[in-house]
Amino acid sequence: MVRLVVASSQARDRLLHAAVEHALEHGILDxxxxxxxxxxxxxxxxLIYHFGSREGLLVAVVREVDRRERERLGTASLSIVDxxxxxxxxxxxxxxxxxxxFFEIYVHALLGRPGTEGFLDExxxxxxxxxxxxxxxxxxxxxxxxxxxxxxxxxxRGLLLDLLATGDIAGTTRAFELxxxxxxxxxxxxxxxx
Amino acid sequence: MVRLVVASSQARDRLLHAAVEHALEHGILDxxxxxxxxxxxxxxxxLIYHFGSREGLLVAVVREVDRRERERLGTASLSIVDxxxxxxxxxxxxxxxxxxxFFEIYVHALLGRPGTEGFLDExxxxxxxxxxxxxxxxxxxxxxxxxxxxxxxxxxRGLLLDLLATGDIAGTTRAFELxxxxxxxxxxxxxxxx
DNA sequence: TGGTACGTGTACCATATGGTACGGTTAGTC
DNA sequence: GACTAACCGTACCATATGGTACACGTACCA
Numbered sequence: 001m002v003r004l005v006v007a008s009s010q011a012r013d014r015l016l017h018a019a020v021e022h023a024l025e026h027g028i029l030d031x032x033x034x035x036x037x038x039x040x041x042x043x044x045x046x047l048i049y050h051f052g053s054r055e056g057l058l059v060a061v062v063r064e065v066d067r068r069e070r071e072r073l074g075t076a077s078l079s080i081v082d083x084x085x086x087x088x089x090x091x092x093x094x095x096x097x098x099x100x101x102f103f104e105i106y107v108h109a110l111l112g113r114p115g116t117e118g119f120l121d122e123x124x125x126x127x128x129x130x131x132x133x134x135x136x137x138x139x140x141x142x143x144x145x146x147x148x149x150x151x152x153x154x155x156x157r158g159l160l161l162d163l164l165a166t167g168d169i170a171g172t173t174r175a176f177e178l179x180x181x182x183x184x185x186x187x188x189x190x191x192x193x194x
Numbered sequence: 195m196v197r198l199v200v201a202s203s204q205a206r207d208r209l210l211h212a213a214v215e216h217a218l219e220h221g222i223l224d225x226x227x228x229x230x231x232x233x234x235x236x237x238x239x240x241l242i243y244h245f246g247s248r249e250g251l252l253v254a255v256v257r258e259v260d261r262r263e264r265e266r267l268g269t270a271s272l273s274i275v276d277x278x279x280x281x282x283x284x285x286x287x288x289x290x291x292x293x294x295x296f297f298e299i300y301v302h303a304l305l306g307r308p309g310t311e312g313f314l315d316e317x318x319x320x321x322x323x324x325x326x327x328x329x330x331x332x333x334x335x336x337x338x339x340x341x342x343x344x345x346x347x348x349x350x351r352g353l354l355l356d357l358l359a360t361g362d363i364a365g366t367t368r369a370f371e372l373x374x375x376x377x378x379x380x381x382x383x384x385x386x387x388x
Numbered sequence: 389t390g391g392t393a394c395g396t397g398t399a400c401c402a403t404a405t406g407g408t409a410c411g412g413t414t415a416g417t418c
Numbered sequence: 419g420a421c422t423a424a425c426c427g428t429a430c431c432a433t434a435t436g437g438t439a440c441a442c443g444t445a446c447c448a
Contacts, residue, residue: 011395027305029223033436043397044436050395054436104301110294110358111221120359150369154352155345162348164304165314175344182376205425227406237427238406244425248406 012050014040019047019061024097028104031058058115062105066122069102073127083180087173090156091163099160127153140186148183155179206244208234213241213255218291221298222255252309256299260316263296267321277374281367284350285357293354321347334380342377349373 018040023031033044033054051057072095106123109116131149136142155176163172212234217225227238227248245251266289300317303310325343330336349370357366 009395032434034434045397045438046395048437100301100304103297103304106355106359107294107298107301110297124356124359144372147365147368147372150353150356150365151349151372154349154356154369156352157355158348158350158352159344161300161351162318162344165300165318171341171344172348174341175348178338178341178345182379185376185379203425226404228404239408239428240426242407 009050011046015042015047015050016057016060016064019057020064023061023065024101028058028061028101029108031061033057055115062115062119065098065101065105066119068098070122072098083177084173087176091160091169091172096164100164103157103161103164124153140183144186148186152179152183203244205240209236209241209244210251210254210258213251214258217255217259218295222252222295223298223302225252225255227251249309256309256313259292259295259299260313262292264316266292277371278367281370285354285363285366290358294358297351297355297358318347334377338380342380346373346377 015036019031019036022036022039026035031054033047036057037044037047047057048054051060073090102123105116105119109119109123128146128149131152132145135145135148135152140148159172159176162175163169166172209230213225213230216230216233220229225248227241230251231238231241241251242248245254267284296317299310299313303313303317322340322343325346326339329339329342329346334342353366353370356369357363360366
């Protein structure tokens with residue numbers, strides 16, 4: 001009998017967890033069923049069995065990473081107040097591997113590889129609306145909130161890339177604080193509307 | 195006889211060009227010697243011959259992409275004046291594939307894969323100094339120039355990622371312009387020194 | 389007790405990969 | 419013309435991969 005819909009089970013969760021752990025350390029790009037299985041002392045046959053195929057596992061891993069990222073970057077953390085603590089939250093050392101994997105999947109999705117459908121929409125568009133709302137609440141001109149939300153996401157991801165590359169927590173924190181100070185100037189000035 | 199140092203030649207350039215073209219379209223992560231060779235009607239044996247190994251070719255491709263990126267982002271384009279035209283230059287449609295490949299190698303390097311040594315230093319640290327100089331010339335406070343340079347690079351790359359993901363040229367352009375307007379406010383206000 | 393569905397391991401297959409052995413071709417040089 | 423070295427193609431090899439066939443065990447239920 002062919003398994004079309006994979007059921008959830010404890011064993012499946014264990015396999016998925018191992019796959020994510022493996023991806024966090026070694027990347028997802030050359031994800032190998034045998035390596036993952038070996039890391040928890042089972043056979044790659046199990047991964048095929050529980051996820052249908054390699055791509056099935058890849059989809060599950062992508063979804064899981066996406067879920068963790070969204071869980072971590074709750075809208076609460078997007079408030080523009082207390083920038084230092086917010087950046088510390090975003091850039092916490094224990095989350096480096098997760099962030100790196102996130103960007104890896106991001107690029108993966110840019111290349112249109114199977115298993116990443118919908119990832120980019122969630123990663124970009126899915127964040128603009130909530131950030132925009134937070135900005136408006138913080139007193140930002142509505143006409144500029146959309147652009148500033150986009151800008152804020154870009155700054156966050158750009159600086160996270162910088163941090164991943166250099167490990168310079170002080171420099172990136174300083175840059176992030178500068179950005180928030182710039183934002184504070186917005187409420188005191190008109191930016192002109194394009 | 196073993197070729198330790200590969201000489202430059204017309205044939206080698208042709209192979210490298212084909213490899214870069216292939217990477218621009220299909221990515222560099224699962225770079226296949228056979229596919230590249232096939233795309234110009236030769237055998238993968240030639241790539242091994244001219245580049246020593248798969249990794250040798252990968253190094254050459256990375257270097258070439260790095261060179262193109264630096265050639266394109268000359269410091270001239272980093273001036274903060276005429277933001278609209280600068281962004282149009284950065285985000286020119288014909289350069290999307292190149293930018294995507296750049297990010298791909300960036301992630302590649304974050305995972306510490308062979309062939310990407312030195313790439314991150316060039317991609318981040320190598321740009322901060324020139325941008326910083328441009329900012330100082332433009333009248334930015336010296337104490338803030340370093341952080342703003344870092345911020346500017348982050349904004350540029352973050353928005354390029356956004357653009358690659360969404361294709362929304364209008365939205366990203368608007369966000370970029372907002373950023374330059376924020377910068378203009380800097381020269382009129384103290385930012386506080388951390 | 390017999391049967392059925394699920395879960396797991398072993399062995400295997402077809403394929404694709406990087407790399408090598410070897411032979412052939414061309415161009416330059418004595 | 420003969421030798422040499424660079425250049426290139428064909429055939430091959432060892433390996434790793436995703437996927438499949440099949441056998442075995444367990445749990446549940448009639």
